[in-house]
Structure formats: C-alpha cells, structure tokens
Amino acid sequence: MPRLQLTVDQLRERALIVRRDIITLLAHAKSGHSGGPLSSADFGTVLFFHEMNLTPGDQKDAGRDLWHFSIGHVTPAIYALMGERGYYPLIDLLGFRSLEGHLQGHPSKHDTPGIDVSAGSLGQGLSVCCGMALGARMDGSSRRVYCVMGDGEQQEGQIWEAAMFAAHYKLDSLCAVIDYNRKQIDGDVQDIMGIAPLADKWRAFGWNVLEADGHDIPALLGAFAQAREAKGRPTVILAHTVMGKGVSFMEDDYRWHGVPPSKEQADKALREMGTTLDAWTERLRHHKEVAVAPSVNGAS
C-alpha cells in the first residue's frame, strides 16, 4: 500500500512527530536550517503520508511517484519525513551534517538512500522535475512528480524557464508546491525582492494555480486532490505558511532561516510540542523500525 493515505488526525500527529524530529536532529548537529523545514512540515507530511505513492527501499520501482525538494536547505524536514517513512533507521537523523553520517547538509544522491537527484543550489529543482515528468510520459508511465520550492527561490530565473517548459509540454503529472512563508535569508521576501502577485505570475506562465493554507491538513489534501484532476497543464500550489511554524519563538522570524536551536532552545521547543530533547533523542535512537506503526492504517 504505497500511498499510505493517513487520516487527517493521523497526519496531524505525524506532522508533529516530524517537527520534533527536525528540532532534535538540528540540536544534535548544531548546524542547519530551522525556519523552512518547520514551515514545510505539514505539506511535507501530507505528501509523504497521503499523497505520494512511495516504495522506500525499492528506488528502482518504476511505478512509484517522484519527488524532489528544490530547496535543498530544508534537509531537516526531508530527512525527518524520509526517516519516518522508512527510508532508513531514525537513529541516522542524529548524524545529520556529520562526517560519519550519510545525511549531508544538502540532499546527496550518493550518500542518502532514497534521494534521486542531489540539490543545494536554488532554482534548479523544477527543471529536474520537468525532466522526470517528461521521461515518465515517454515511457507511458502515469507516475506523478512532486516538486517543493521556496518563495524566495521564485527570484531565480531558471524557475521561470522551467515554468514555461512545463506548460509548453503540458506536463500535467507535475505538481509543484511553494512554501510561501514570506521570508528568506535576509528578511521579508517583499522587501528583499518582491515576488507578488505570485499567483498571477504562474497563471501567466500557463499553470493551474491553487492556493491553500499550508498548515491546514484538509485544505492541503483538497489541493493535492484537485491537482490530480487538472489535465493538460501542470499545477502549482501556493502553500501559505509561517516560517518556523510550531515553535513559538521561531515563528515568522527570518533570523531562524539558517540556524539551529541550541540544546536549551530545542528542549524548550520540544516541551511546547509535548516532549523533551532527551526523550525525543531516545526515541530516535531506539525506534529503528519503519516509523509507521502497524496500527496506523491508510484510508484506502
């Protein structure tokens, strides 16, 4: 059952788990990004635990869906999602960004099982996904392709090259999600280099544009379902999010874009989420199984 299709409550619970993982792995690495990973946690969870047909451990499965984070810096979210979905033991999260571990600062195909294409330079991922979608279509496959982008990232011209391409080739198996958290490294996106009106831009580039509260699980489920219906053009979901979502002292503050919490801050954050740094570290250390407990069943 590669599409898990968890229920809304299960997804909420899972997103909380992912957030706890993010904070914990960052605190251990003492390096990495907090803001974007937390804003991506909800739609990421919907993707990994409901929307996408994934077969962890069988990367060669030609039927599975494809996904790629163009914002390579949100590895804390990517790795937590992958770990929870069973790509590798959760204990690996504690080796984030270390020389010994396999979880690089930015996604690396030859280090981490489950990564298809390496990333880390912004603006390139949508093009990669275009190639995946086109290749799948050449093979007569109906596998879908999901691309996660940032809002600051929209400033990269290559995104608009890819946007043009995807519309030109009517790549309707392609669904992009933009983590519209209104922040980037140096501050507010609208101050740094305004991207508004973003929906108009994507429409003018020929895309089916959907907007959703990026922390509202039912809204996200609805958007992904709608994307599947769109024929003849690709879909982009503007997921309106809050940077640092879920940690009171991080929310909506761009200064958390690229720094990890200290151990103390992490413990504080985890207490807000109903656990502690020690307790959650213990979970990661010992919870070696595929993270989806057998009691959790998909809806289909």
Next chain:
Amino acid sequence: MPRLQLTVDQLRERALIVRRDIITLLAHAKSGHSGGPLSSADFGTVLFFHEMNLTPGDQKDAGRDLWHFSIGHVTPAIYALMGERGYYPLIDLLGFRSLEGHLQGHPSKHDTPGIDVSAGSLGQGLSVCCGMALGARMDGSSRRVYCVMGDGEQQEGQIWEAAMFAAHYKLDSLCAVIDYNRKQIDGDVQDIMGIAPLADKWRAFGWNVLEADGHDIPALLGAFAQAREAKGRPTVILAHTVMGKGVSFMEDDYRWHGVPPSKEQADKALREMGTTLDAWTERLRHHKEVAVAPSVNGAS
C-alpha cells in the same frame, strides 16, 4: 540638439535607409543575421532618430540616454543605425565581421565606438539596463535607458530576474522594447517554446505594458511617449513585427534569422527598396559625413 525628433515621414525615409544599409553590409560580409535586424529597423529608427537623446562622439556625456541591444545578433541593424546617426563613417559598415573592421559579429565595446556594453549571449541585456538605470538614479540623473530584446529571448530566465528587479526598484526611466516577430532560430516561437500570453507575464511582473505595431511609426512614437509618462514602474513595449520585414522573400520566414543574402538576393532586395547593391555600396563608400543631412531638422 541630441534628440533629433524627426517627423514621421523623415523617420519612414530613414528606416528605409537603414534597411538598405542592413542588406548591403550583410551582402558584403557574406555572414550575419537578416531577419531580426529587418524586424527591428522601424522601432530602431524611432529610437535613434526621435526618442533618444544621443551624443555620438561624446560617449562620456553624462546627460545622454543609454541604450543596449540584448539581442546582440541584430548588429546589422545596430551598426546601420549607429552609422547613420554619426557614430562612425558609413564606409565602416562594409567591414562588418571582418578581421580588419571594427564591427564585430556581436557588439563589442572595445572595438566599436559608441557601444557601452558588449553582448551576444541572450538574456543578459535587461539586467545591464537595470544597472544603468539604477546607477543613473543614484547620481540624480534623469537620463533614460532603452533596452531591446527578442521574443525568443524571453525564454531566458534571466530576463524574468531582471523584470522582477526593475519593478521592485521602480525603475521608471527604463523602457524595454521586444521585437515580437514570432520567430526564432529553429522556427515559430509558439512551437519552439511558447511565451504567450506575453503581456500578461510582464504585467504579472509589475511592468507597464504597451503594445504597438512595430512597423507603424506613429504608433511607435505614441508608445514611447506613453512610456515617458509612466511613473513608478518600468515600461515594456511589445512591438509586433514581421521577421525580415521589407524584403518580400524574407518576410515571416524564420530561415532568414541567421543568414545573409547572396549578392544576387541583396540586389533583388535593394531593388525592391528603390536602389541597387552597387549604388548603395557606393553611397556607403563615399558618404563619410554624419549621416543626418543638415536639411533634416528635428521637431523640437
């Protein structure tokens, strides 16, 4: 009187002269682009002989307007316009693309007097013009900046980076013209990589968008005048043109994008324009003065 502001009839006549120059210089070089230069000839003439404040021979004049062709391959038009406007003797046109001449295949600052920034790789020019406009504003100057782009060129992502930048910084001294001839090297733009709806794209990127028949001199004059009025945002004029305009056997045929006419074809083309290859070559060879005859007076 650096803005010549010729009359409509004078501009029409001047554009015809520019087209004759283009054909003649191409035939002599036996190398170079025909299609885009001919589609650019009319708005180019309006720019050089009406709209822009130019001071040929005094490149250091901090009051003159700035212009830059992002489509470096339309040098036949650029060089003809410059020659006619008095940047160098017209005879130089006959040395186009030769080792001895100063007129390189693509614009080169250190070869050709009057070129501010070299070009030849598509998609870079609008950014250059953004820098010019911003620099002028820092200096408190009101000089205007004109950028000529191609329609195929709109596929380059850097253009959209620059578009975003110019709107963000409200560069209203910047006016871009797109030679919307619907053709590029490999065929029709809409088949190669569709750019429609182009006006919507520019609007969504925050620009003042004007459209005009790119061969209708009064319409072009009107558009440039309107662009001067726009405050707080840059203007782009979609100049709807015909590739190869003015030469019956070249019009609307993409295969003329990058090839020159043979001597016979050039003579045929020039006869359509009321002269011959020999006669027009003679004109270029001997007409060494600043090309604007004293009888031609500007309107202001």
Next chain:
Amino acid sequence: MSRATPPSPAPAAVLANPEMKKTREGFGHGLVALGETNPNVVVLVGDLSGSTNVSFFAERFPERFVQVGIAEQNMMCVAAGLASVGKIPFLATYGAFASCRSADQMRVTVAYTDLPVKIAGAHGGISVGPDGATHQAMEEIAIVRSIPNMRMVVPCDYWETRKATIAMAGDAHPYYLRFGRESVPVVTKEDTPFVIGKANVMREGGDLAIIACGVMVYEALVAAEALASRGIQARVVNLHTLKPLDEDAIATAARECGAIVTAEEHQIYGGLGGAVAEVVVRQHPVPMEFVAVRDRFGRSGKPEELMAAFGIKAPDVLRAADRVLARKKPGA
C-alpha cells in the same frame, strides 16, 4: 595508451590536401546511430538544431527529441531529470553556453548527482569565425576539468567525433563533448581505434612530443612533417580525452622525448597544456611550450585567418617545437 593504426607518419600529400569534414556532422551522425540501437537515448536542444546538427536525430526520432528553446539552465536540469528516470540524454548548444550559462547546473545537479547527461558543446574555438568573441568558446577545458565526476572528450575530426558520441552513451557518467563549426581535415579512419581515456599516437618520434586535441592534431601533424624534413622526429599524440587524462601517454612522452609542445584551440590557462604540465611536473619534468590562445578574447574574421592571427596554426607549432628543442637538455 593505444596506438592508432597505422601509427606511421601521415603521408605529406594527404596532409597537404586532406579530406575536409565537419566534426558536428560526426556528432549528428553518431546520434542517429545511437538512436537506432538505444531506445533510451534522447536529445535536447536550445534553439540550435541546425548548427549543432541534432536536426539529424530530430528528423528520425521526433518522439525522443526535446526542443527546450533558449533556456540553457533549464535544459541542463531537464536532462538531469530525464537521466534520473533512465534516459541517456544528450543536450546540445554552443560551447560558450553549454560550459558557462549552465555551469552551476552542470556542477550541482548533473555532476554531483553523477548522472549520465551528455553535454555537447558545439562551436568550440576561435575557428567559429565571423560570429566573434562571445560565440568562440575557449574556456571549456578549464571549466569542465575542474568539476568532479565530469568526463571530457575533444575529438580531432569527423570520425573521432562520431565514435566519441557513441562511446560516451555507453558510460553511465556525465560527459562534455567539444567540437567545432567548420570543416576540418580528416586525420583518422573509420576503423581507427578509439577508447575513452586512451590517447592515440598519430605519429612516432623521439625528439619531442607534440600533444594536441581537436583540430590542432592536424596542425601538429603538419608541423611534424615539416620537422621530419629537417631530420627531427616528432611524436604526435592525439589526447582526445581531457578527462580522465591518459597520464601514462603523457609521462611516456616526457620520458622518451624529453620535450613537449602542446597544441589546442583553447585559452592558454588551464587547458590541455595545463593538464599535460600538471602530469609532467609530477612524473617527469621536461621543458614544454604551449600553442594556445594567449588569454585573449576572440574576434570576428575568417576561421583560417583567425587561427593564424591567434597563433595556433602549424607554423606556430613549428616555432614552439624549435623553442622547446633549444631548451631540451642534451642528454634527455
């Protein structure tokens, strides 16, 4: 190092009046041959079908041909995406754009992921002619060689380009293939052995070695012929693969000949000459002279005229040979 068959000097007559053929046609024909045998081969182009000769493939296999328009960054990453789902994508544009406009995409998405994307950089070198500096790519060797996982081939003629095109499709790593615009002398044969990473000795000799790639292999052969008429035997090494480098062929040349001239249609810094020098000083230091473009942008002109003006014709190779021979240690 494999020895070309025959390694004997090309007859002066052939050198004086060589068959002329375009390397880009070798690329185009190689693609068609691949298309016929390998259904995974797909071809992408950035609005330059004709001048890169991918039009040959496009006509035969339209369903495996992807027109990307003028968007080289996107093209590089679309190719990567295609490779990630099992295709063997060739992408074609001018070398100036293949190497520079999408360098970051080549580095991060293609090379770091180590995907079998094959990058064809057409219009390499000053011999591009009238288009001028911006279109005369002369930095590709330096750029591509610096990026880990990349492989690079600079074939010398039609046949070698055809063979290189076919060979690189069979290796699951990223490649950069550099070729030119003009017709150039055919100096190999249809059955001359071609192995990626193995230099071909085109002419034996022990007085000095001329190591060249691309069209400069022909210029080297012409220079060697002139040297032979003065009793000097120059070994001519066709170093078609710039990465991985045939270090043995280079070290052997240094040891056996004691002096090396390199010849390339490329900037002098970080090109073939630099690659050879890096091996020479580590393995067997000998005097070297470089025939290359001397850190200058190109300009418009006729191809042959430009090659002469920029100092990379056979007489320039000859002069470099004389210089290096004068420096060679008597006993070496």
Next chain:
Amino acid sequence: MSRATPPSPAPAAVLANPEMKKTREGFGHGLVALGETNPNVVVLVGDLSGSTNVSFFAERFPERFVQVGIAEQNMMCVAAGLASVGKIPFLATYGAFASCRSADQMRVTVAYTDLPVKIAGAHGGISVGPDGATHQAMEEIAIVRSIPNMRMVVPCDYWETRKATIAMAGDAHPYYLRFGRESVPVVTKEDTPFVIGKANVMREGGDLAIIACGVMVYEALVAAEALASRGIQARVVNLHTLKPLDEDAIATAARECGAIVTAEEHQIYGGLGGAVAEVVVRQHPVPMEFVAVRDRFGRSGKPEELMAAFGIKAPDVLRAADRVLARKKPGA
C-alpha cells in the same frame, strides 16, 4: 616579487597558537573603508548579506547597497550596468554561485566588456564545513583564470583580504576575490606589503619551495617549521594573486629551490598547482607535488576534520615535501 616584512620564519609559538580571524570580515571591513573614501563604490548581494559580511557596508551606506535577491545572473549584469555608468560595484554571494551560476554573465558582459566589476566569492573551499558539497566552492581558480581580462586574488588571512578588497577597487578591471567562511590564522600584519600580482615570500629557504594561497599559506608555514626542525629549509611563497600570475616568483623558486610543492584549498585540476606547473615547464622544469582536493566533491563535516579528511593539512604538505625532495635532482 616583494618580500614580506619580516621574511624571517614565523616563530613556532605563533604558528602553534595563532590569532584567528575571518577573511570575510576582512572583506566586510575593506568595503566599509572603501565606502568612506570612494563614493562610487556600491555593493550588491544575493540574499546573503550576513554570511558575506556586506551587512557592514549596508548598515553604513544603505543608499549604495543593492539587494538583488536570489538571482545571481541578474546580479552580475546589474553590476556590469552600474560599472558602465561609472560605479565600482562589488557583488557578493557564495563562490559556488559567483563562479558557476553567473559564469556566462561574468565572461560575456563583465570580462569581455572589461568592466570594473568586483566579484566576491565567499565560502570558498572545503572548510565551509557542514553545508556540504554544493556549498564548498573548489573550482573557482580554474574557471576564473580561463576567462580573459579577469583578475583573481585568493588572500591568506584577514589583513590580506582587507587589503585586497581595497586594492582591487583602484584597478579598472574585473576581479574575483575568493575567501572562506571560518576563522583562519592571521599570518600577515596590518603593514605587510600587499601588491596585486606580486607574490609574498613568507619564509626564506632554498631546499624546496612551498607555493600556497588562502588558508594553505598557514598550513605551508607550519609544514615549513616542521621541515626546519629536520634541517630542511623550505621557502614559503604566498601566491595571493592567481591572475595575473607572478611568473618571476615562481621561476625564481624553481631555479633556486629545485623542487616545488603547491598547496591550495581547491580542486587539483586547473588550480594554483596547475597555474604554477604551467610556468615551471615553460621556464625551469623541476619536480612538483600538489596538495589539493583530489577531484572529489566535498561533504558535510567540521572544517578542520574535512581539511584533514581531504588531505590538505600541514601533515599533507609535509608528506608532499618529502616526496618532492626524494625526486629532486642532487645537483639542482
């Protein structure tokens, strides 16, 4: 070649316990100094104000600071446009993007036009640490050196970065300045002479020369100290300018020392080692050994840990010295 004051060996104690300072701070402070004296200096950044330290300038001179967002191609050409109307623009981003994402723009618009755009590539080298391979720029020397008209400086410490920043503003050509992320040992003084294009001899010696740039100058000094304790005198040359190259300093080192080790925090192909080798074989062939990253992508880890794992710490320089000394001709 100018000789640093004093050229005498840095005392072992200082090397063992050096003052640590960030080169990027030298850049940031240099910009502020420029801002105070030269109203034409403007600064552009691609959403990396803090980590490139252009924030220092932005706070002081907000009206001359241009935030470009994440659009490196645009940034390079906006800088060119600013330069064309008389500004002296410095643009800053990570070296991976400065050198690769906007390589075509650097080549065509900036270098071919020969505009005084100053490109600051931060986060050069494996010592970038935990961000990993994509952010560890190690190809810049090869790329930038291949492009005509470009100049390039890789300063060794805080003071040299500050001086280089100020010096390049005074020269009307395009520059690339490469510096790192971490605090590195301060091995020069505020008043150590710095002249673009003139290598500094940091330590005299005639048994071999260690030619280095960037943080590797420190590693070279440490290695030289260890060699001295064994009675071997190594000359340490700080080759801060990679282009134009101080060919005299290199040739002199080859002639006087007879053996060279190069040390750089860069890929092994086409970097400082390659640049030195190109001069050595043309002027005075001697054995060389290269300390550099061996054509591999970087990875996440702690800076020091990575430098050791990738073989570019003082012990690696020492081993290279031993290898080259073993190869050195007795009489040379």
